[in-house]
Amino acid sequence: MSTGMGETMRTRAITSTLTARLTPTVPPASQTYEPLVRSVLRQRLTRNIFAFSAAFTLVVNIVLGGEDETSAFARLLSPGTWTMACLKWFVGVLPVIAMRKVYLTSVATPATSPAKMLTNAIAKPSTRQCLAVYMSCTLMLVMLYMSSFTLEEREHLRLNIFVKSRKHPYYLNGRLVFLVLAQLWLAASFLLRNIMLDRFVFRWAKPLKPSELPYSASNLPKLFLTMVLFTSFSSMVYSVAFGLSRMLVLPLLLKLPVVSSIARPFIGHFAKGAWTLTLPISHWSLLTRSFMMGLVTVMSWEFAESLFDAYVPQPIKVGTLTADPNVTVVSGITTQDTIFAHFAYSELAELASDESSTGSSRRTALFGDQKYSPSLWNVLARQTLLRLGQDYQAFLRRGAPITLPAAVAPAVPKPKDPPSTPLIRKAIFKAPQQSPLGSMLDSVSSDSELSKAANAVAGEMEERANQMHIPELFRSVAPSSVAAPAAGAILAKPTSSIISGFTAQLKSYSRNLVVGYCPTWLKELTMRWNEWFYRERLNKVVEVCLPNRELDALIIEALSHFVCTSLVEDRYGVVQRDIPRIIEAFLSFLSAIEDYQIEVNAKYTPPTPDELSRGDTKILEEKERMRLEVARAGDVLVVVSDALKTGVANISRTFGDKLVAFKFPPRTARKLQSFVDYT
Numbered sequence: 001m002s003t004g005m006g007e008t009m010r011t012r013a014i015t016s017t018l019t020a021r022l023t024p025t026v027p028p029a030s031q032t033y034e035p036l037v038r039s040v041l042r043q044r045l046t047r048n049i050f051a052f053s054a055a056f057t058l059v060v061n062i063v064l065g066g067e068d069e070t071s072a073f074a075r076l077l078s079p080g081t082w083t084m085a086c087l088k089w090f091v092g093v094l095p096v097i098a099m100r101k102v103y104l105t106s107v108a109t110p111a112t113s114p115a116k117m118l119t120n121a122i123a124k125p126s127t128r129q130c131l132a133v134y135m136s137c138t139l140m141l142v143m144l145y146m147s148s149f150t151l152e153e154r155e156h157l158r159l160n161i162f163v164k165s166r167k168h169p170y171y172l173n174g175r176l177v178f179l180v181l182a183q184l185w186l187a188a189s190f191l192l193r194n195i196m197l198d199r200f201v202f203r204w205a206k207p208l209k210p211s212e213l214p215y216s217a218s219n220l221p222k223l224f225l226t227m228v229l230f231t232s233f234s235s236m237v238y239s240v241a242f243g244l245s246r247m248l249v250l251p252l253l254l255k256l257p258v259v260s261s262i263a264r265p266f267i268g269h270f271a272k273g274a275w276t277l278t279l280p281i282s283h284w285s286l287l288t289r290s291f292m293m294g295l296v297t298v299m300s301w302e303f304a305e306s307l308f309d310a311y312v313p314q315p316i317k318v319g320t321l322t323a324d325p326n327v328t329v330v331s332g333i334t335t336q337d338t339i340f341a342h343f344a345y346s347e348l349a350e351l352a353s354d355e356s357s358t359g360s361s362r363r364t365a366l367f368g369d370q371k372y373s374p375s376l377w378n379v380l381a382r383q384t385l386l387r388l389g390q391d392y393q394a395f396l397r398r399g400a401p402i403t404l405p406a407a408v409a410p411a412v413p414k415p416k417d418p419p420s421t422p423l424i425r426k427a428i429f430k431a432p433q434q435s436p437l438g439s440m441l442d443s444v445s446s447d448s449e450l451s452k453a454a455n456a457v458a459g460e461m462e463e464r465a466n467q468m469h470i471p472e473l474f475r476s477v478a479p480s481s482v483a484a485p486a487a488g489a490i491l492a493k494p495t496s497s498i499i500s501g502f503t504a505q506l507k508s509y510s511r512n513l514v515v516g517y518c519p520t521w522l523k524e525l526t527m528r529w530n531e532w533f534y535r536e537r538l539n540k541v542v543e544v545c546l547p548n549r550e551l552d553a554l555i556i557e558a559l560s561h562f563v564c565t566s567l568v569e570d571r572y573g574v575v576q577r578d579i580p581r582i583i584e585a586f587l588s589f590l591s592a593i594e595d596y597q598i599e600v601n602a603k604y605t606p607p608t609p610d611e612l613s614r615g616d617t618k619i620l621e622e623k624e625r626m627r628l629e630v631a632r633a634g635d636v637l638v639v640v641s642d643a644l645k646t647g648v649a650n651i652s653r654t655f656g657d658k659l660v661a662f663k664f665p666p667r668t669a670r671k672l673q674s675f676v677d678y679t
Contacts, residue, residue, distance in 0.1 A: 023371075023372065023373035024371070024372055024373075025372060025373060025374075026327060026330060026331050026334070026372050026374075026376065026379050027327070027331050028331060028334060029331050029332050029333075029334050029335035029340060029344075030335070031331075032322070032327065032328050032331045032332075033318065033328055033329070033331050033332030033335065033340065033344060034332075034335060034337075034340055036318035036321060036322070036328070037316055037318060037332075037340055037343055040316050040318065041312065041316075044311045044312065044314075045097075045101070048307065048311045049097060049304065049307045049308055049311055050094075050097070052214075052215055052303075052307055053089065053093055053097065053300070053303060053304040053307055054085075054086070054089045054093075056215070056299075056300065056303045056304075057085050057088055057089040057092075057093055057300050058081075058082065058085040058086075058089075060296050060299055060300060061075075061081060061084060061085040061088060061296070062075045062076050062081060062085075064292060064295070064296050084144065084148060087144055088141060088144060088300070089300070091137065091140040091141065091144065092137045092138075092140060092141045092144075092297065092300065093137075093300050093301065093304050095133050095136070095137050096133065096134070096137060096301055096304060096305070097304050097305075097308060099129075099130055099133045100200070100305060100308050101308075103126050103129075103130065103200050104200060104201075104202055104312075104339075105200060105201055105202065106201070106202045106337065106338035106339045107201070107338075107547070108198060108201045108543070108547050109121070109198055109201070110399060110544050110547075111540065112536040112537055112540040112541050112544060113533070113534055113535055113536045113537065113540070114196060114532070114533050114534075115533050115534045117195065117196065117198070118192075118195065118196075121195045126200075127191075127195070130191055130194075130200075131187075131188060131191055134187040134188070134190060134191050135184055135187050135188070137187070138183045138184055138186070138187040138297065139180075139183075139184075141183070141293075141297055142179070142180055142183055142293075145293060146159065157289075158173070158175050159173065159175060159176050159179065160173050160176070171267075172267060175283065175286050178242065178283075178286060178290070179286065179289070179290050179293075181238075181242065182235065182238055182242075182290040182294065183290070183293065183294055183297070185234065185238040185241075186231065186234050186235075186238070186294040186297065186298060187297075189230075189234040189237075190230075190298055190301060193230065194305075199305065199309070202312075202313065202338070202339050202342070203309065203313055204313050204342050204550040204551070205309075205310070205313040205314065206315075207314060207315060208310060208314065212310075213310055214303060214306035214307055214310055215303075215307075219306075223299070223302060223303060223306065224299065226302070227295060227298050227299045227302055228295065230298065231291060231294050231295045231298055232291070234294070235287070235290065235291050235294065239287075250267070254267075313342075315343065315346040315347070315350075316343045316346075316347070317347055317350070318343075318347070319347055319351075325362065326362060326365060326366045326369070326376055327372075327376065329344060329347050329348055329351065330348075330366075330376045330379055330380050332344030332347070333345060333348065333379075333380065333383050333384065333387075334379065334383055338548065338551060341387070341551060342550070342551055342554065345551065345554040345555055345558055346554055348380075348554075348558040349554050349557045349558040349561065351363065351558075352557070352558045352559075352561030352562045352565065353557075353561045360565075360569060363562070363565055363569050364569045364571070366380075367566060367569060367570040367571065367572065367574055367575060368570075368571055368572055368574075375574065377574050377575060378574075380562075381559075381575075381578045381581075381582070384555055384558070384559055385578075385581060385582070385585055387551075387555060388552060388555050388556070388585055388589070389585065391546070391547075391548050391551075391552050392585070392588065392589050392592070394545070394547070395545050395546060395589070395592060395593070395596075396592060398541075398544070398545050399544035399545045399546075399547065537629055538600065538603065538626070538629040538630060538632075538633050539629050539632035539633040539635075539636060541633075542596075542600065542633040542636045542637060543636050545596070546636060546637070546639070546640060549636065549639040549640050550639065552639075552640050552643070553639050553640055553642075553643040556586065556640070556643040556644055556647045557643055557646075557647065559582060559647070560582075560586075560646070560647030560648070560650050560651055561650070562575065563575060563579055563582060563651050563654075564650050564651060564654040567654055567655060567658075579651075579662055580662045580663060580664055583648065583651065583662075583664065583668065583672060584664060584665065584668045586644050586647055586648050587644075587648065587668050587671045587672060588668070589640070589644055590641060590644040590645065590648070590671075591667075591671065593637055593640060593641045593644070594641065596637065597634065597637055597641070600630060600633050600634070600637070601630060601634075603626060603630060604623070604626045604627050604630045605623070606623070606627075607619070607620060607623050611623075648672070648675050649675055649678070649679055652672065652675040652676045652679045653679045656676075659672065659676065
């Protein structure tokens with residue numbers, strides 16, 4: 001706008017300080033919670049597991065590592081003993097601890113029998129890698145063991161690599177081969193024991209007392225006795241296997257053309273001379289040395305893995321280390337890793353049941369949060385009910401994986417024919433009249449109207465004849481059109497089915513041949529072993545249905561305590577909106593578990609007086625075994641069912657008649673009424 005002075009005035013909008021601010025969301029667990037938990041676990045690994053396992057290796061090396069007449073006190077003061085113990089821990093124990101850390105998983109093996117557990121473990125690539133780690137550690141320990149001897153001591157113990165022979169200078173020393181293979185066998189046996197114990201799965205544990213730690217005075221003798229029995233049994237089985245392989249496998253191996261030319265210069269002397277299963281007894285000093293070396297190794301492994309099992313699952317509190325502990329803990333439950341979820345829900349359960357003023361103020365701040373969208377309570381309730389609902393659906397499926405319906409491809413619509421002018425395919429001119437002779441010839445031709453009518457009549461007669469009952473005597477003279485495809489089908493049989501059938505017949509024949517020449521006691525022993533190895537355990541079936549039962553119990557405990565405290569500490573009523581959903585989820589899960597408990601209990605029937613009077617050992621043993629399995633299955637179900645009953649009972653006791661204000665489905669209302677009447 002121009003003024004009289006010729007100046008120009010420009011107008012502009014006034015800037016406002018009012019801006020649209022986005023409400024932040026709860027940060028993911030990978031940014032807030034998981035790094036803190038990893039830091040605590042790292043400290044436990046270095047300060048507890050590494051330190052105590054190294055100290056145990058030193059003590060075992062001092063007490064059981066002496067090959068001479070030196071006393072334990074002299075070995076304690078010897079620098080060589082300390083150096084050798086540190087080297088043994090570094091090459092023999094540290095890789096095993098690192099392997100446990102790398103292959104620790106939260107998913108239990110869904111196996112109901114030892115056969116299935118072993119089959120699933122062999123199918124995993126991690127099992128082969130663990131076996132390589134154990135055997136590598138064993139070989140390194142053997143090398144350290146051999147390097148600790150002088151040349152004179154090695155010759156005195158007869159543990160040289162090659163035998164002293166000018167004619168055959170490359171013959172391997174049988175004593176050394178026996179010792180090395182014995183340690184490798186023991187390493188494989190230790191891995192098999194861990195597989196049967198499902199030791200690579202994270203096991204949740206409550207805070208341990210000092211008397212329950214692996215290095216306590218009550219647990220060390222138990223560990224020593226267990227490893228002595230395990231090493232003794234493994235050594236006996238190895239001696240038998242070594243003898244049978246020398247008597248049966250080695251002669252056949254040396255008859256192979258290529259293998260014989262390669263292996264005979266090194267192991268050809270093993271096939272000479274008589275061999276019996278009692279031959280290793282004549283080398284008692286070698287057996288003793290192999291046993292003591294294996295015992296020291298497996299004791300160090302077992303103690304280190306016991307420390308790992310004891311310290312890693314202990315609860316972790318990291319919320320108080322941050323500026324906003326509620327945000328840190330709530331973000332922790334959003335993790336996809338079940339191990340971190342265990343730690344997060346454990347801290348939430350402690351917060352929910354904390355009766356101090358600090359706990360009350362933290363819960364009030366949690367319920368009244370308006371800083372995040374969705375709020376902290378909405379995130380907590382949604383994630384908790386979602387995880388609990390997933391486990392509930394898995395329980396209804398009895399642990400079976402989710403089967404997605406096959407996707408049906410949509411039918412492709414048939415394109416419409418474009419409009420077109422119809423073509424006239426008939427003659428438009430009048431046909432000329434045919435001569436009588438031409439008409440007669442056309443009537444008897446193959447494509448004439450008369451021939452077509454005759455063929456139609458013949459087809460109708462044949463169809464009627466097929467529908468009539470004709471004796472097989474008359475049918476046999478007719479050629480069958482079905483026999484040709486059948487013959488073709490036999491000729492087209494897959495080769496794989498023929499091979500599998502032949503293999504099955506060969507196995508059956510071999511089994512019958514062995515059974516026919518075996519003594520009776522060996523047959524019974526084999527049948528018992530086969531039944532034990534392949535039989536499904538009822539308690540294992542129930543464990544497959546509830547793989548996350550400890551986590552579910554923590555979820556139920558935390559959620560029920562939050563609901564109970566919300567009656568006084570929830571100022572805005574945000575928890576009240578979710579109470580019907582929470583109670584319905586609890587009671588639905590509880591009803592499903594109780595129904596399954598009835599089904600499990602029905603599998604056991606006590607022995608009748610007639611069976612007790614007859615004293616049939618086989619029947620009584622079977623029923624006693626089923627009774628034990630039913631009891632163990634009940635112990636699995638009671639982990640979740642007791643938590644559900646306690647949670648619903650606490651809510652009913654806290655709210656009382658105020659529950660009338662909520663609406664529930666009829667089935668849930670009837671179930672809840674029983675708790676209200678009881679409390």
